[in-house]
Amino acid sequence: MIRILLAALLLTAGANVAQAQSLIVGAGYADFSNNRGKDQALFALDYHHSPFHEAMRFSAGWGGTLSIDTSGDTHIGAGLYGVYRLGQGWFLEGSVMPGAYFESESRNDLGGNFQIRSLFGVGYAFDNGNKLSLSVSHKSNASTEDFNPGVNEAMIRYHFSF
Known part of the structure; x- marks a missing residue:
């Protein structure tokens, strides 16, 4: 738990929280390829800063991510996210967050510490600005190492808007 709190502080360090778009809490399942x-439960915390680009229904910004599974395997990364508003509260989201991965069990080795998390989700925005989404994501070293098994994840995520 302390590891999660420290990483969350690192993700938001230097960021002006008043300008933040959202803090996203997720829970789901990790399926190692x-x-x-060891397939297992997964918990994640993402931070999406205010968008640096907005055009019509699409917005893009910088963000960070932290995930930890029940074995203690941890990924922390930063990168880009995008949101496409479909209308009537519905939206699509995507992100690419390269970062560092640390397995706690050798059988959950993904081929190296450098891993890229790509995510795609669909969700609904409530009247208060908060959102709920379902996402699928994949972590992989993008074949920068000889061994590249990857891990697929499915999560339900709640977005707290600021």
């Missing part, structure tokens, strides 16, 4: 891997 390597048959030796």
